[in-house]
Amino acid sequence: MAVKLTKLENGLTVVTDQMEYLKTTALGVWVKAGSRSEGEQENGITHLLEHMAFKGTTKRNAREIAEEIEAVGGEMNASTSVEHTNYYVRTLADDVPLGLDILSDILQDSIIDADELAREKHVILQEIGAAQDTPDDQVFDVLLETAWPNQPLGRPILGTPETVNGFSADAIRQYVERKYTASDMVLAAAGAVEHEALVDLARANFSKLSNSAPDEDNLAQYVGGEGAIERDLQELQIILGFEGLPYEHEDYYAVQVLASILGGGMSSRLFQEVREKRGLCYSVYAFHWAFADTGFFGVHAATGPEDAAELTEVLVDQLKEIAKGVSEKEVSRAKAQLRSGLLMALESPAARAGQLARQVMIYGHPVAIEELEKRLNAVTADRLQVLAEKLFATDNPTFVKVGPKAPMLNYAELKERLAGIKA
Incomplete structure (x- = not known):
């Protein structure tokens, strides 16, 4: 190439x-x-x-x-x-x-x-x-x-x-x-x-394009809190999350690895505990969005109102547990998943064009696949533990719901349960 x-x-x-x-x-x-x-x-x-x-x-x-x-x-x-x-x-x-x-x-x-x-x-x-x-x-x-x-x-x-x-x-x-x-x-x-x-x-x-000075976007200010829309539905949609990292943060690849270990695929912690072991929902996963100056690390799940209380407790427990550390086997699996995604993009011209465009917009230049692999390979289990503590030990998580009213942890109780995570 x-x-x-x-x-x-x-x-x-x-x-x-x-x-x-x-x-x-x-x-x-x-x-x-x-x-x-x-x-x-x-x-x-x-x-x-x-x-x-x-x-x-x-x-x-x-x-x-x-x-x-x-x-x-x-x-x-x-x-x-x-x-x-x-x-x-x-x-x-x-x-x-x-x-x-x-x-x-x-x-x-x-x-x-x-x-x-x-x-x-x-x-x-x-x-x-x-x-x-x-x-x-x-x-x-x-x-x-x-x-x-x-x-x-x-x-x-x-x-x-x-x-x-x-x-x-x-x-x-x-x-x-x-x-x-x-x-x-x-x-x-x-x-x-x-x-x-x-x-x-x-x-x-493209000779007609304006070449005036760019109009910069305002910096985002993360607030967090609780949001809900009550609707008469069969399932309750839940997202629990925290402020994440921007694109250019040194731990960008580490946070992707962390999300993969927690909830990226059928072998992830959340899938095994929430779906396979307890049968609390069909879909559960972790994700990380990166923006220019901020980000969001979250867990999304959908369940019936009768299982909402147990589900939210398990989600909090899994966040606390992963902040205690991850295994080398988990790190290796997550890296393999992410590396596969990087390389698969090279086989699709549409995905590759988008990858190049985003890199130029973020970094000002394309980034060689070897450099991306190097950054990914540099992620360690020790670094992931530090990162998880940093992300989850917060006074302002975001907890949102859409669906039927259901007994479950309220926002204050959720914050209290998360308080045990040390930064």
Whole structure:
């Protein structure tokens, strides 16, 4: 594999990985703009903009955008996250110029038609409704709102019906001008791609991007606490967690190993204790989200109300137990799982392009797989014990629930049970 990076005169970064054995190319533009980039009254505008990008430009209407890429057997989509938005295509190698032309068109020349905007608002309202009807989605919105209240990181990516209905075409254009700057964008490609040829295409196609100074996001302030939505459901969705680590923290890979040991797979502690031994739920797992300046380490489970009390007690006990230490066997298994994920990404051009784009946005440059493996291999059992104590010995865990009312540990009791963990 041959990873190359070029920064254009306007600030746009182009990064590629030529995978010579492939006949297709995954190509995308990643923008450092997500839901945490929004003001309070802008909540949801990043996601709406992502939808509107496909609804017509100065030279293509919405149908022509879809037809042109599909006429050559390609596919196109986009997604919005907390910190990034990405627009991507997958095409045969010969059709990369077309894919890039369409990407540059929708990112620079979208017209934000009033009729299309009204229709797409309605689509997003349906999307918001679907998320609210899905308890295991809704509980994560409650998590964000509880962990980071009254700040951009704590607001839903989709926005609310009130904010979405309030957006005008001018507001969207102003947001684009402020956030879609060349220096905050990465063009990444993997597969059958020639770096210099793509650089030439990018230089010719992305000349209209703003090169104004980036608009920095506000720092997040973790708060934590208790949040709940009571609903008449068969199962109660539960998340218990703590402030985690940002991407660039020295223990980033250690916290991923810790999450894997605790609840990453069928051999993990939580799966064995909660599901296999006690049969308290179907799904239970641990996770760690990393953001630019903070993170979240959590455990998610769903159970019937009759088992909620025992489940929460077991979750707390497992957190206390892992803070006492882990075995070398557990560390080895977790490292193998994470290493496998890293290497599998190298076999998928779409995953590889996304990996490169995120690395450039976080570190400013691609990171060699050998360096990632080195960081992962440096994790030790002793370090994991110190890290677990540090994460879990806190006065402000986050505890959120969505579902039926059930007898279980309350927030004060949960904090008291966790107090035995020493930092």
